[in-house]
Each structure stands twice: as structure tokens, then as C-alpha cells.
Amino acid sequence: MTMPSYAVTGASGHLGRLAVQELLARGVPASDIVAVVRSPGKATDLAERGVAVREADYSQPQTLGPALASVDRLLLVSSSHAGQRAVHHSNVIEAAKTAGAARIVYTSILNADDTTNPLAGEHQDTERALHAAGVPFTLLRNGWYTENYTDQLGQYLQRGEILGAAGHGRISAATRQDYATAAAAALLQDKEGNRTYELGGPAFLLAELAQLISEVTATPVTYRDLPVEEYTSWLQETGLDEETAHFVAALDVSIAHGDLETNSQDLARLFGRPATPLTDVVRAWRR
Numbered sequence: 627m628t629m630p631s632y633a634v635t636g637a638s639g640h641l642g643r644l645a646v647q648e649l650l651a652r653g654v655p656a657s658d659i660v661a662v663v664r665s666p667g668k669a670t671d672l673a674e675r676g677v678a679v680r681e682a683d684y685s686q687p688q689t690l691g692p693a694l695a696s697v698d699r700l701l702l703v704s705s706s707h708a709g710q711r712a713v714h715h716s717n718v719i720e721a722a723k724t725a726g727a728a729r730i731v732y733t734s735i736l737n738a739d740d741t742t743n744p745l746a747g748e749h750q751d752t753e754r755a756l757h758a759a760g761v762p763f764t765l766l767r768n769g770w771y772t773e774n775y776t777d778q779l780g781q782y783l784q785r786g787e788i789l790g791a792a793g794h795g796r797i798s799a800a801t802r803q804d805y806a807t808a809a810a811a812a813l814l815q816d817k818e819g820n821r822t823y824e825l826g827g828p829a830f831l832l833a834e835l836a837q838l839i840s841e842v843t844a845t846p847v848t849y850r851d852l853p854v855e856e857y858t859s860w861l862q863e864t865g866l867d868e869e870t871a872h873f874v875a876a877l878d879v880s881i882a883h884g885d886l887e888t889n890s891q892d893l894a895r896l897f898g899r900p901a902t903p904l905t906d907v908v909r910a911w912r913r
């Protein structure tokens with residue numbers, strides 16, 4: 627029996643690269659892995675490890691067929707172009723189907739069935755496209771990346787506060803590494819049929835994040851919750867254009883609604899250990 631071959635799209639990005647590295651760490655031979663990227667120059671590190679780097683662009687269907695030739699299991703990392711995602715993903719799904727892929731693993735959004743998150747529509751469209759395509763699929767409904775917050779730690783410390791409009795909404799964030807580990811585990815599963823995983827780490831309030839940062843850094847940081855209009859104005863004062871400010875504020879409204887929280891243990895179950903604790907992520911940033 628020949629080993630299945632695995633392809634990862636977006637392999638030049640954060641999550642895709644980590645997923646390829648995780649497959650290698652789990653003993654998948656580099657010769658069985660295809661990294662699909664639109665700029666091969668950004669994936670020379672993977673090529674050096676023996677991974678086949680193939681060039682394709684989600685927006686150019688004619689490039690996708692050759693890139694997915696003889697691929698059994700595909701990790702489709704969602705496109706970074708909001709507004710074009712549904713089309714991009716449909717193109718990839720069609721190409722994977724034509725190439726005879728046996729499974730498509732897709733990075734969707736947490737609570738996709740009933741979330742009000744402004745990003746959700748294109749993920750829901752993609753989930754429908756997967757149902758329609760008839761290729762067995764695995765939905766990885768990823769929650770927020772912890773890095774969405776920890777990347778801003780310097781600013782939080784400088785201001786002494788985290789501003790937002792998330793109210794009492796809790797956030798089941800996990801690190802990109804955790805989601806990548808889950809994605810690799812999902813690709814390696816030999817189960818049949820379609821599967822859906824709601825993925826996230828232990829839930830926290832932004833006030834709890836602020837408290838944790840204060841403890842770890844010995845610098846006082848508090849969370850200040852603002853009415854959404856005030857938060858939007860503040861975001862504009864920090865330099866965001868009006869449309870982006872409204873969009874970012876709407877993400878917090880979705881958090882307040884509970885859309886980014888889950889008590890699902892799917893993440894820990896998929897890779898056999900709990901998600902990386904938030905304390906560890908904040909401590910690691912300190913070093």
C-alpha cells in the first residue's frame with residue numbers, strides 16, 4: 627500500500643508552515659508532503675527539507691489542478707483576502723475534487739452554525755461548497771488565535787490598558803501552533819466520513835487577560851470596555867480607516883455575543899494534550 631500524500635495550502639503563511647512542520651515532526655516523509663504556495667520564494671525553508679513546493683494561486687483555477695495532482699489529503703488553509711475567500715476556496719475545492727483527493731480538511735470559524743461574526747459568511751459558504759462537492763471533508767472550526775492579543779502586548783503595556791467592546795464575552799483562543807497541531811492530526815486520521823471539530827482553548831475574558839499580563843509582567847494593565855461607537859472612534863484615532871475600525875469593533879460585538887467561546891474539548895482530544903495555557907504564551911513573550 628502506498629502512503630497517502632498530503633498537501634497544505636497557504637504553506638508560506640503562519641498556520642500552513644506550522645502544519646507542514648508538524649507533519650514532518652510526526653514522521654511523515656518530506657517526499658509525501660506538497661506545500662502549495664503562490665510565491666515559492668517564501669517557502670525555500672520547506673523545499674530545503676525535501677518538501678515539494680508547488681506554485682498556485684487561489685484566484686487562478688488553472689494553476690490549482692497541477693498543484694494538487696496526486697494529492698490524497700488536502701489541508702485548505704483559508705485565504706487571507708476577506709471578500710474573495712468564498713471564490714478562492716471554491717476554486718481549490720473544485721480542483722481537489724477533479725484531482726481525485728480523498729479528503730479536504732478546511733480551516734473554518736468557531737461556531738460556524740450560528741455565529742454572528744462578520745467573517746463567518748464566507749466560511750459558511752465554503753462549508754456549503756464542501757457539502758456540495760461530495761469529497762469527504764473535515765471542518766476545523768478554529769477560534770481566535772491567541773496571537774491576535776499577544777502580538778499587541780507591547781501596546782497594552784505602553785498604554786496600561788486593553789480597550790475593547792467585548793463586554794463579558796469570553797474568548798476560547800488557542801495558539802497557531804495548537805491549531806496547526808490539530809490540523810496535522812486531522813490530516814493523519816484514517817477515519818471515514820465527514821467530521822466537524824469546534825476548536826479553541828480555555829475561555830478567558832479580556833479583563834482576565836489584562837490581569838494575567840499584569841501578574842506576569844509586574845506592570846499594571848486593565849481592560850476598559852467601551853460602547854461600540856466609542857471603541858470605533860478610538861480605533862480611528864489610532865489610525866484605522868473608518869471601514870476597518872467598524873469591522874474591528876464588530877468583531878468585539880461578536881465576542882460579546884459569545885461567538886468566540888466554546889467549551890468543546892475537540893482541540894485537546896485531537897492531539898492528546900490540553901491547549902497551550904494562556905499563562906505560558908504570555909510568559910514566553912516576556913523572554
Ligand SMILES: NC(=O)c1ccc[n+]([C@@H]2O[C@H](COP(=O)([O-])OP(=O)(O)OC[C@H]3O[C@@H](n4cnc5c(N)ncnc54)[C@H](OP(=O)(O)O)[C@@H]3O)[C@@H](O)[C@H]2O)c1
Nearest residue numbers: 636637638639640641664683684685704705706769770771
Ligand atoms: N482564527 C484567527 O484568529 C485568524 C486570524 C487571522 C487569520 N485567520 C485566517 O486563517 C488563515 C491562516 O492564518 P495565518 O495566520 O496563517 O495567515 P497568513 O500568515 O496571512 O497566511 C495566509 C496564507 O494564505 C496564502 N494566500 C493568500 N491568498 C492566496 C492566494 N490568492 N493564493 C494562494 N495562497 C494565498 C498566503 O500566501 P502569501 O504568503 O503569498 O501571502 C499565506 O500563505 C488566514 O488566511 C485567515 O483566513 C484566522
